[in-house]
Amino acid sequence: MRQQLIQALVALLLIAAILLGVEFGVREGYLKAYEFPPASRIAQGFVELTTVGFPTGVTIWTHTFVTVMRILKGYVAAIVIAVPLGLLIGAVPVLDKMTAPLIVFFRSVATLSLLPLAIVWFGAGELTKVILIGYGCFWVMLSNVIAGVKYVDPALIRAARSFRVSGWTLYREVVLPAALPRMFAGARVALGVGFMVIVGAEMIGTIQGLGALIMEARSFYRSEITVIGMLVIGVLGFLISSGLAAFERLLLPWGGGSSEASR
Amino acid sequence: MSRTGPERASSAAGAAPMIDIRHVRKQFDVRGGGEALVLDDINLSIAANQFLSIVGRSGCGKTTLLNIIAGLDAASGGEVLIAGRRVVGPGQGQGMVFQQHALFPWLTALENVVFGARSLPLAKAEKIDRARELLQLVGLEASAGKYPREMSGGMQQRIAIARALALDPDILLMDEPFGALDELTRIEMQQELLRIWEARRKTVVFITHSIGEALTLSDRVILLAPHPGRVARDIAIDLPRPRSRTDRRFNEFYEQIWSGLSS
């Protein structure tokens, strides 16, 4: 308790010191405002972003909404496909052996390296962005669902078999719940991947979305807007992953959560 | 090897044994070719309501033998009969308690016991009634709504015993059930198990590392020798219950078993 208090105090003082230091440094001419936007400029920029918007007419809320919608579409699509497929592959050893090297390879392909190909196939519009997010989330989710099903504690399976529970009932009532924590961990990691991908995908071929905002702002020498965009992305990522963790506690009340996931 | 089976008053001498193990052999394929013989020609007759312990060093095949009786593993040769019927799988009157409780972490205490009754042709409400009765038997009716991780090790093992009794088995197979408990809890659980055994009249096959535990509980102790696993001694423990560890004959038995294990 006392340690947390000290930690909070130090953190606040540290942040205040950095903000004041930049403010002072810019005012006295040691730092360029363009390279290190001071807090006062950032605050002004934020007001501008909420009212006028940047570029004019596109407020920060629009940017945020557009980005969130793109992530959600790709993310939900990825999970809706990956979960049943992973449950199937994890349950059929031959399928698992056949797909294992493919999945490792597709996961190794950097998602954004698919951007040029996706533009050729789907154009530079919305679909390309959603598909890229979907690709990144899909493989992470798929491998975690498979692992969740495959690495169920064998003792639990023996216990179930000793009560003559087998086949589909065994899968539904033992394997599935035992795999849930791992699946949730995968869903959390996949969301992080979605955030990674969207920022890159939005830097090309659009003026809407937080990734576009920070890139556009730089071209107009408005670095304070870039910083605001970065902060909003950070806060958004933090909020969504906390929301997912809360959802997980609600859904898995037995406390099987926060198991390790593989990326 | 003299068969000095202690016929309990309740089981008439000469009646068919509850468990009849005939020439059971088990070998595993070893990676890179070859086979490992784990059990070699095991023959045992276990009378109804007898409490039998199997003692042996790690790797002597105790757990494998238990799994074969449970119908969870198939023998490479020989057969096991339960009440005259050949064992082909679980659910022929065997109830199993595992080393690390193997309770389903996503089910409450009550739900775990209800799971044990899954394959019974009863209505849900009847299964719940039966589970409540069993929780009462193990003294945990107040913890019906708790998840396994919210319970102590001793409580978890009591739930596991209640779950194993859910199919009302004739035989209770116990694989080092108290091995992970501290000494005090362990002694309590031994008394508890004897009480349940008196109340429900089961045939028990109990695996343990502990000579003292085997002597406190059993009518009969089997020493299993390793490489390959085979019956080295078969000792009838004709001491009255409750047994005292300071009793002279208790200690003579202890010496006898110890010399059998170290020879």
Next chain:
Amino acid sequence: MRSGSRMGDAMWGLAGILIVLAAWELATRLGAIDPTIFPGPIAAIRSAAQRLPASVFLDNMAWSLFRVVGGFILGAVAGTVIGFAAGWYRGFGYFARPLIELLRPIPPLAWIPLAIIWFGLGEPSKFFIVFLGAFFPIVTSAYHGITHVDPSLIRASRSFGLKGLGMLFHVGIPASAPDLATGLRIGWGLSFGVLVAAELIAADRGLGFMIMNERNSGGSVSVIIVGILLIGLLNLVTDAALAALIQRWIGRWHGA
């Protein structure tokens, strides 16, 4: 659950790969997909080889590798040192932790505009982005490792008179090596992905640039496809090499 023979597993895996390749090739031959925008594997490799000499591929690959290795080493060293220091020295932790926690939710790619403002369009900005990709997972795992050393190991070493730096180097760091190893693997994967993205957005060489340039200049889809496969393979091979190194380092006692 049962581990079959490794040979058998490899055969099944190979079968899976061949099935996918054959399906891809067949789909283009039968006209199910348009070979002008999605050529089959054989056609793609052949026409990519015709269009660009192997030296161009190798040159771009060398640049990508140089950047990712350089940035990764910077990030790994900084992440390890700061993570261990923040976990071992409480005072330093008070300062380092809030900064790390504050910056961590910001994806590395979101730093690209600032990286360009601070370091220009040249190599330093790429190193910086890769550095960020490696730094956060590694600093987190190093911190987690050093703050979760089994207390009985600490007490045991204290009973033998170890303290201060001696304890850090002889007990703290070895005990947290498995955690650090996990962080290094994640950091490497992230560094790679981040670099490719950075090369797509702002670069004049490297594999990411090569495929993006090919599409912007209306070049060949084959080059893009081969480039993507190359990026995937490079990541796969280097990750396996890193895993083998880690195995040699801690495999004997950690058994991972």
